[in-house]
Amino acid sequence: MWQLIREIQKNRELIWALALKELQVRYKRSALGFLWALLNPLLMMIILTMVFSTVMRVPVHDYPIFLISTLLPWTFFSQSLAYSVESIVSNGDLLKKVYVAKSVFPLAAIVSNLINFLLSMIPLILLLVVFRFPFYWTWLYLLIPFVSLVLFTLGCGFFFAMVNVFFRDMAHILQILLQAWFYFCPIIYSLDFVPARYRPLFRLNPLAYPLNGFRLAIYYGQLPSWQSMGMSLACGVGALLLGYKLFQRSQDTLVFYV
Amino acid sequence: MSNFDAVESIERICFQGVVQRFRLIQERPDTLREAFAHLFRKQVSYHDFEALKGISFVIREGETVAIIGRNGSGKSTILKIIAGVYRPTTGVVKVSGKVAALIELGAGFHPDLTGRENIVLNGLLLGLTKEDIRSREQQILDFAELGEFIDSPVKQYSSGMFARLGFAIATEVDPDVLLIDEILAVGDAAFQEKCLAKIDDFRNMGKTIVFVSHAPDSVRRLCNRALFIHDGTLYADGRTDDVLANYESILRQTVSA
Numbered sequence: 001m002w003q004l005i006r007e008i009q010k011n012r013e014l015i016w017a018l019a020l021k022e023l024q025v026r027y028k029r030s031a032l033g034f035l036w037a038l039l040n041p042l043l044m045m046i047i048l049t050m051v052f053s054t055v056m057r058v059p060v061h062d063y064p065i066f067l068i069s070t071l072l073p074w075t076f077f078s079q080s081l082a083y084s085v086e087s088i089v090s091n092g093d094l095l096k097k098v099y100v101a102k103s104v105f106p107l108a109a110i111v112s113n114l115i116n117f118l119l120s121m122i123p124l125i126l127l128l129v130v131f132r133f134p135f136y137w138t139w140l141y142l143l144i145p146f147v148s149l150v151l152f153t154l155g156c157g158f159f160f161a162m163v164n165v166f167f168r169d170m171a172h173i174l175q176i177l178l179q180a181w182f183y184f185c186p187i188i189y190s191l192d193f194v195p196a197r198y199r200p201l202f203r204l205n206p207l208a209y210p211l212n213g214f215r216l217a218i219y220y221g222q223l224p225s226w227q228s229m230g231m232s233l234a235c236g237v238g239a240l241l242l243g244y245k246l247f248q249r250s251q252d253t254l255v256f257y258v
Numbered sequence: 259m260s261n262f263d264a265v266e267s268i269e270r271i272c273f274q275g276v277v278q279r280f281r282l283i284q285e286r287p288d289t290l291r292e293a294f295a296h297l298f299r300k301q302v303s304y305h306d307f308e309a310l311k312g313i314s315f316v317i318r319e320g321e322t323v324a325i326i327g328r329n330g331s332g333k334s335t336i337l338k339i340i341a342g343v344y345r346p347t348t349g350v351v352k353v354s355g356k357v358a359a360l361i362e363l364g365a366g367f368h369p370d371l372t373g374r375e376n377i378v379l380n381g382l383l384l385g386l387t388k389e390d391i392r393s394r395e396q397q398i399l400d401f402a403e404l405g406e407f408i409d410s411p412v413k414q415y416s417s418g419m420f421a422r423l424g425f426a427i428a429t430e431v432d433p434d435v436l437l438i439d440e441i442l443a444v445g446d447a448a449f450q451e452k453c454l455a456k457i458d459d460f461r462n463m464g465k466t467i468v469f470v471s472h473a474p475d476s477v478r479r480l481c482n483r484a485l486f487i488h489d490g491t492l493y494a495d496g497r498t499d500d501v502l503a504n505y506e507s508i509l510r511q512t513v514s515a
Binding site for chain 1: 280281290338341342343344345357359361362365366368370371375378379382383384387388
């Protein structure tokens with residue numbers, strides 16, 4: 001773990017530059033450029049709002065906000081993984097020629113999505129203002145689900161980036177896995193909608209805790225229980241420890257396989 | 259500077275019984291399907307290839323050493339081990355000081371970014387800080403001589419321009435050990451001359467240089483010592499002229515055989 005912190009500290013400028021490069025390349029040569037980072041979530045929210053307030057009415061008040069409060073952190077998670085799973089393999093040519101700490105590539109993939117995630121909070125705030133939805137003081141508490149989610153994403157990112165080097169099928173498996181995971185998470189529904197006897201099963205999902213934290217703070221204006229906060233952080237730290245451990249174990253040999 | 263003056267100075271690179279084994283890549287199950295196929299067939303179809311079969315040598319500060327040998331003899335593998343790209347299968351490698359590798363110029367350039375943007379990114383990849391890069395940008399621009407192209411995406415560069423920019427960045431790393439792998443093959447005569455002059459500068463500053471090349475003339479010009487690698491073993495180690503003569507006679511033997 002200290003090893004990881006040292007690597008981040010040492011390579012912070014490189015990680016930051018790689019993350020910005022990722023965004024720069026994504027938006028380069030489009031007329032609106034970086035504005036897309038704001039427009040994209042804004043347009044998505046407008047579509048969701050239109051669909052769920054006219055076409056398909058859900059018996060949950062302010063359903064768009066209910067949905068978006070967890071959809072944004074989920075999007076950060078799934079996009080981060082989609083980027084990091086390829087991050088080592090796609091930089092294989094470089095890794096074979098120059099010595100670079102391998103961890104910078106998944107880290108940069110996740111940081112670039114983190115920037116997108118933070119930017120997508122701006123249209124969310126706009127949406128709350130337009131809907132005259134209250135800003136609860138529990139927004140302050142968002143830090144805990146946020147940190148948990150980032151740690152969990154880092155752990156998974158390291159894991160998938162490494163496994164994909166040795167088994168290229170992982171990138172394809174991940175796509176399907178993310179689709180299934182999306183419906184397994186309380187995003188379009190909340191855990192209360194799940195029949196009581198199935199609920200313990202849904203509690204096994206480590207992502208459910210931080211996502212629920214986001215929804216409670218933004219939509220309900222409530223604090224989760226201490227157990228839930230603890231679980232959320234514990235899952236994050238656990239995932240990072242495991243994911244990075246595996247990553248570290250293989251980082252000297254992966255250059256022969258990329 | 260001769261070998262004998264250098265004996266007093268510190269060891270920059272030390273190889274002790276270095277073995278590098280590769281698993282040949284097409285034999286490795288790349289997908290789950292192949293992995294399953296291997297499970298069921300139970301035949302072990304991979305085989306290991308020893309690129310280096312126990313190599314030992316010491317290079318001291320201020321030496322300029324050539325590594326010569328035929329294609330596939332293990333020269334580039336040695337450079338990659340020095341650069342830290344490969345970790346050897348067995349054996350001990352000690353490298354002291356900052357290493358810069360001119361192994362493949364412009365590795366890590368992003369095609370969609372401009373030359374100027376790539377200077378920053380590539381500099382960081384090679385271990386410079388943002389601060390370093392800012393203070394050296396002018397020197398890099400001067401050496402690369404790209405003119406207005408510096409603000410165009412590098413995918414529009416010619417291979418010579420690509421190499422010039424790559425060389426300019428890599429030599430600004432200010433290394434203690436400079437690794438050079440046949441990069442002089444790219445670029446026009448003027449650029450090659452410029453590169454050789456830059457390498458001479460490094461030599462005069464007392465830096466350690468390891469040079470892989472097939473061109474006997476460049477080797478003679480730059481290096482006072484040469485290592486002859488043959489089939490993954492160190493076949494000869496000594497003064498450039500002697501080793502080159504040895505190499506050329508081996509080369510003739512295999513051609514006539």
